[in-house]
Amino acid sequence: MSSCINDAAPHIQKTSAHAIIVLASGLSQRLGQAKQLLNKNGDALIEVMLKLAVTTQPRVIIVIVPDYNAITDAVADLAAQYPIIQMVVNPQPETGMAHSLYLGIEALTDVSLPDERVLIMGVDQILLDESHLTALLAGSQVVVASEYHSWTYADKMYLDDHSVANSSAKRIIGLPLIINDGLLRQWQSALTGDKGLRHLIRALPPSKISTVTNDQLSYDIDTPEQLAYAQQKGWLDKQL
Template identity: 35%
Template sequence: MLSELTASAATSSVALILLAAGASTRMGQAKQLLYFQGQTLLRRAAETAVATGCQPLMLVTGALHEELVAEIDDLPFLVTRNPDWAAGMGSSIRAGLAALEKAPQPPSAVLIMLCDQPLVTPALLLTMIKQQQASQAPVVASAYGGTLGVPAVFSADSLPALRQLGGRRVRGKLLLVMVILLVACRFRGAFLMWIRPPNMPLCWKMTWGSKLRRIQICQLNH
């Protein structure tokens, strides 16, 4: 089933940006290089991205660069470093979009994903791409934790609004961009909170998404 989805030529016109620029200051260590089921979060997300068939694949680094590049060196990623990573996620999205402008062909859509959502699967991302292509929605976003967010697929027409994002409170601004939202995919388990109890190893806590009203929900239980 997954191979049939991956084989779809439609995904080859969709670009993918994997955001991994943060410093994880609240955790005290690089979140991108934490292990989950035998892989670093970055490696797991990168392999998930490759499996979608999206082209090109763009990794945005920032606080860390060489260490992250080494993790995906054997994968078909382009890499750009965001020198303004401390300004927040919006600056990394802009850096990724700017790097994509150098591609030979403009993408029909751009999928944006994070490296710290290890329950995201290729099937989920491919379903979101198919939803966007079938509906021609400007945005197909994930619904979880009572809000909307990434992974999300943005049509080419919606990219100018993304380029206007800036500052640290970009998640709220993404919601404003998604005022034009037509389709949302409810992803159970997408929202991960990282907690470190005193004197205990790092552990995981999962928060399940809640149903949003007034928008179309596509139930995905991956």
């Protein structure tokens, strides 16, 4: 079952019965600079995403970061303002996203989640907004995931190539997503290197999964070319 996000979407009541894991410990090797510190409207991207996470009123936000002073300092400043933010430093960020998620699950051990729901999000989907997160939280399946095109297909979609935009090829089902806490802990031991949740989610029966479609999420930042495109569009600040 899928739904679409748009500016006219009805307001969905927020919940406080969830936790959030923000995966932000990537080394940005292909980009050549820390994507966490790219600027959007004058703020570092990691600050933008953490403030966005706060708007969903979670019980706790676990943010996994590399041991990089500019990033940890930015998170520490926000944590002083929002005590629900807890920072976990990943000492081995080169091991991949799955290890960061593993650390995030470990950090949730002492968190009471009455509805057993965890929102997992990254830091570089630069057009992610509050309405998408509230739509995810409104879902009731074991997994409520985001669905969007790959970068290549999204570029053609923005050029109004509807034959591509409507194609099911190259569609991604992934972050941000909501997952049942019990299932997340069950899968924890399978999280190694870059082997994250995607293959585990694909193995679930369709009745356990719903998706929220939002092709704005196609635009994450992994390469200098993607960064230049985002800056040209005005989605990120141009570097001085």
